[in-house]
Amino acid sequence: DGGITQSPKYLFRKEGQNVTLSCEQNLNHDAMYWYRQDPGQGLRLIYYSQIVNDFQKGDIAEGYSVSREKKESFPLTVTSAQKNPTAFYLCASRGLAGDIGELFFGEGSRLTVL
Amino acid sequence: AQSVTQLDSHVSVSEGTPVLLRCNYSSSYSPSLFWYVQHPNKGLQLLLKYTSAATLVKGINGFEAEFKKSETSFHLTKPSAHMSDAAEYFCVVSERTGRRALTFGSGTRLQVQP
Numbered sequence: 001d002g003g004i005t006q007s008p009k010y011l012f013r014k015e016g017q018n019v020t021l022s023c024e025q026n027l028n029h030d031a032m033y034w035y036r037q038d039p040g041q042g043l044r045l046i047y048y049s050q051i052v053n054d055f056q057k058g059d060i061a062e063g064y065s066v067s068r069e070k071k072e073s074f075p076l077t078v079t080s081a082q083k084n085p086t087a088f089y090l091c092a093s094r095g096l097a098g099d100i101g102e103l104f105f106g107e108g109s110r111l112t113v114l
Numbered sequence: 115a116q117s118v119t120q121l122d123s124h125v126s127v128s129e130g131t132p133v134l135l136r137c138n139y140s141s142s143y144s145p146s147l148f149w150y151v152q153h154p155n156k157g158l159q160l161l162l163k164y165t166s167a168a169t170l171v172k173g174i175n176g177f178e179a180e181f182k183k184s185e186t187s188f189h190l191t192k193p194s195a196h197m198s199d200a201a202e203y204f205c206v207v208s209e210r211t212g213r214r215a216l217t218f219g220s221g222t223r224l225q226v227q228p
Binding site: 004006040041042043044045088090092099100101102103105106107108110 | 118123146147148155156157158159160163165204206208215216217218219220221
């Protein structure tokens with residue numbers, strides 16, 4: 001079955017540690033996105049990539065980094081510079097022929113900083 | 115600039131009664147509009163979309179929405195609620211020209227009482 005796989009589903013981190021969230025898709029989609037979700041708020045865009053080896057900052061990129069070495073993979077690193085990293089992180093993808101709002105989402109990764 | 119306002123953070127209905135989730139938008143350009151549903155600790159799933167064709171849009175699971183330009187609204191409705199409809203719903207606006215960014219509403223949590 002085609003879809004987006006995010007791992008791990010739950011992750012705990014000590015302050016000062018970097019962590020990497022995995023996102024893999026087998027939909028053959030060109031565009032991939034990382035969103036952050038906090039309680040009572042909509043999704044906010046962290047980074048996006050429309051092609052391999054290229055990515056753009058979203059609205060809240062500070063303290064995060066990404067790479068796009070393969071079409072299928074778009075990992076997100078939450079660095080120690082991110083001051084409030086506890087959140088639910090969602091990865092999404094889109095075929096470039098589709099409407100920009102037609103995103104396919106993974107099931108998310110919940111990060112908790114201890 | 116574009117924005118989207120979901121007028122209710124929580125809506126509670128009884129099973130079998132109609133559902134109305136309200137969304138107002140603001141956009142400098144001709145918008146595309148979307149509704150997504152999110153079940154607890156899951157990713158988002160596209161319910162329906164409006165992209166300038168028919169103003170009454172039908173989606174999955176019996177949901178529909180009507181685009182009203184004069185009222186800048188895109189309310190989500192369903193004639194009869196089911197227990198499985200309990201979830202969070204997000205209204206999303208995308209400009210079809212210009213920067214074409216996505217803006218998410220803050221969400222409406224729908225409770226369905228037996």
